[in-house]
Amino acid sequence: xxxxxxxxxxxxxxxxxxxxxxRSLGIxxxxxxxxxxxxxxxxxxxxxxxxxxxxxxxxxxxxxxEVDCSFAVGGADLGAxxxxxxxxxxxxxxxxxxxxxxFTDRQNGNRAYLAVAGGFSIPEWLGSxxxxxxxxxxxxxxxxxxxxxxxxxxxxxxxxxxxxxxxMTPKYNRFPTVRVIAGAEFDELTAIxxxxxxxxxxxxTNESNRMGFRLSGMPISLLDxxxxxxxxxxxxxxxxxPDGQMIxxxxxxxxxxxxxxxxxxxxxxxPLLAQLGPGDGVGFRLVSIDxxxxxxxxxxxxxxxxxxxxxxxx
Amino acid sequence: MRIFPLGESALTVExxxxxxxxxxxxxxxxxxxxxxxxxxxxxxAVPAYSSVTVFYDPLKVLRPHPQSSSSFAAVETMIRxxxxxxxxxxxxxxxxxEIPIHINEDSSPDxxxxxxxxxxxxxxxxxxxxxxxxxxxxxxxxPGFAYMGEVDERIAAPRLKTPRxxxxxxxxxxxxxxxxxxxxxxxxxxxIIGRTDLKMFDAGSGEPCLLRPGDEVKFFAY
Numbered sequence: 001x002x003x004x005x006x007x008x009x010x011x012x013x014x015x016x017x018x019x020x021x022x023r024s025l026g027i028x029x030x031x032x033x034x035x036x037x038x039x040x041x042x043x044x045x046x047x048x049x050x051x052x053x054x055x056x057x058x059x060x061x062x063x064x065x066e067v068d069c070s071f072a073v074g075g076a077d078l079g080a081x082x083x084x085x086x087x088x089x090x091x092x093x094x095x096x097x098x099x100x101x102x103f104t105d106r107q108n109g110n111r112a113y114l115a116v117a118g119g120f121s122i123p124e125w126l127g128s129x130x131x132x133x134x135x136x137x138x139x140x141x142x143x144x145x146x147x148x149x150x151x152x153x154x155x156x157x158x159x160x161x162x163x164x165x166x167x168m169t170p171k172y173n174r175f176p177t178v179r180v181i182a183g184a185e186f187d188e189l190t191a192i193x194x195x196x197x198x199x200x201x202x203x204x205t206n207e208s209n210r211m212g213f214r215l216s217g218m219p220i221s222l223l224d225x226x227x228x229x230x231x232x233x234x235x236x237x238x239x240x241x242p243d244g245q246m247i248x249x250x251x252x253x254x255x256x257x258x259x260x261x262x263x264x265x266x267x268x269x270x271p272l273l274a275q276l277g278p279g280d281g282v283g284f285r286l287v288s289i290d291x292x293x294x295x296x297x298x299x300x301x302x303x304x305x306x307x308x309x310x311x312x313x314x
Numbered sequence: 315m316r317i318f319p320l321g322e323s324a325l326t327v328e329x330x331x332x333x334x335x336x337x338x339x340x341x342x343x344x345x346x347x348x349x350x351x352x353x354x355x356x357x358x359a360v361p362a363y364s365s366v367t368v369f370y371d372p373l374k375v376l377r378p379h380p381q382s383s384s385s386f387a388a389v390e391t392m393i394r395x396x397x398x399x400x401x402x403x404x405x406x407x408x409x410x411x412e413i414p415i416h417i418n419e420d421s422s423p424d425x426x427x428x429x430x431x432x433x434x435x436x437x438x439x440x441x442x443x444x445x446x447x448x449x450x451x452x453x454x455x456x457p458g459f460a461y462m463g464e465v466d467e468r469i470a471a472p473r474l475k476t477p478r479x480x481x482x483x484x485x486x487x488x489x490x491x492x493x494x495x496x497x498x499x500x501x502x503x504x505x506i507i508g509r510t511d512l513k514m515f516d517a518g519s520g521e522p523c524l525l526r527p528g529d530e531v532k533f534f535a536y
Contacts, residue, residue, distance in 0.1 A: 024358070
């Protein structure tokens, strides 16, 4: 009663809403890069929105269902195909025993998600099923999935197929403007650097992965280059490196850092950033904390709306 | 003291911007107090050298504070009130952890560099290093990696110009006044002067990390 991994894909891991409570031990939260995509496909299946899912990059894995079970795909559109039949992104479908799911080509985005109805049976480590590769723990053996792995189902069920309405579907873009809140050292930016930061675009370089995205663009500098002692950082923290370039910390970031913190990407916009890959670009727009909190609450309201809609539709 | 947002789901309470025993004690005390007395919506409190970062769920925080303009404002007010109230002492009983290390050619590849830095022979370096206990200021970089200090100025060799691509698990390093133990094999730029066989990080254990912020570490050679 498992999902059999026929091919692993380049970086396929089990992720959920992240592991909190252990940052003071240097254990970072991990978790899905695109939390909204994870939540949406879980809700399509009637799962808890933070249930563990499979996160994939392209080329993605190939999976065989060893039992009848509904599943859903979302996030980046990697051209899901079940036994030769295309499965629309942001929809759920029923797989029968022996059916094979693969991903044929990348239409948009960089991180795709696969959820199964009832969730995967993965032991929790420190309260989460997410894979923490640095710690070698969580997920399946603390590592990326490999061909031959079997991921158990918790409670495989088939349910009515659903498709996310167009208003709920995230719109990814290769050059988004994401909203940020000023960070601790924002006020130390020179006037020109502040303008550069907020008006120019920055390229996502090849040195970009689940730990962080290194950006390249016009260099940025601070008025004061006092040395800093390390302090906690988080998913979305934009640090300024000594060479004047920035790095945005992503889901597998280290728990602490000693570089100036210019800004933090707001949680509501992290999914837009998480779908970028090398060669894409990003711009930044400053918002207030109140606005960031409002946007987070609005996203929660949307998810709540979907949760109710799915429940009454099943 | 300065309080600033780290995104909309966390804020940092910065007592200062230096490595100091007093600021670190304040940070660990506040984090311990918050962990023992979490407010509604709090996720976790993470101490660092001279700051504490408090993670929270902004959607939950406001419920008991309907008069606040934002979750950030509510948490900031609570934290300022707590900081004024709590005793500036270590809440956890201070633990002393003894860590046996090998010091030999194989496990101390940077001994020569540290000797050169201080103009000392290796026996003097070892004596200076083992001659005092070290405080765990914070954990970070890797699961269970403890930033400790402070080493004697004469052995406070700066980081390697070119970090190694592989430092074995258990390696004990010096970077300026800091010392630390690599819990896992990893790239790293600290001057390695010894190695312990103790497991600093064990994912399978109920308490995966041997050291906690505020611990005192005593190294001995064997």
